[in-house]
Amino acid sequence: MWPVRRDVLELDRFYRSRQGQAAHRMIARRLSSIWPDVTALDVLGIGFANPYLDVWQGKARRCVSLTPAAQGAIVSGPSGVPTALGDETHLPFQEALFDRVLLVHALEETDSLPVLLREVWRVLAPEGRLLIVSPSRAGIWAWLDSTPFGHGRPFTRGQLTRLLDDALLVPTAWSRALYAPPWGWSTHRRVANLWEEVGEYAWPALGGLILVEAVKHNAAVTPGLRTARVSRTALEGQRQPALSPRHGARRARRD
DSSP states (O other): OOOOOOOHHHHHHHHHSSHHHHHHHHHHHHHHSSSSSOOEEEEEEEEEEEEHHHTTTTTSSEEEEETTTOOOOOOOTSSSEEEEEETTTSSSSTTEEEEEEEESSSGGGGGGGHHHHHHHHEEEEEEEEEEEEEBTTTGGGGGGGGGGGSSSSOHHHHHHHHHHHHHHHHHHHHEEEESOSGGGGGGGHHHHHHHHHHHHHHTTTTEEEEEEEEEOOOOOOOOOOOOOOOOOOGGOOOOOOOOOOSSSSSSOOOO
């Protein structure tokens, strides 16, 4: 039985700390390189994605965040990302609505891995893309419970590949982040940047996080899902599914 989700206040405190700010910088740099252009696209974040949706806020047509009810939510100000509190296994959005979905602090603590990914498949537009940020089983960050990445289940690349295959999502690009160890001295900006630059080439498989992008291809068989409840309030009344470009953004470097 996996531990309960980290409380949103605990996650918020982490990202306000120097350690959390260093982690945010290193992860956000990867995210912006994987999806550098989100112009006219609709982006959904699931888990605790608000700190990272800022990478695309103001560039995408729309950014929306869904946080699990067991975790709680922090209401953003007028200029922040609209945030909904709900059930990750019954996403309150209609089919084929989002061009991009980001999962961060989501996969490792959910009780329903297959259902969550099937729900992501449902709300993704044709050729839409999913980006998972997951603790790596081989990374130091997964060994220590002093950070949110040390809670729940870490993954290997093979495990993530099988999960995506089962959800009819095709992996297209892989990357890693958090090569700096989660210790105080290593989270200074210059030291962390050096670890990140050196680690990418010297220890490419030992990053603390695995990032994988996957694409939704139309398939003859649709995942067996019950009809989800629909809520339009977070999307300002949009009634047409998002149209995802057939050719996505530049892919991340394969490790």
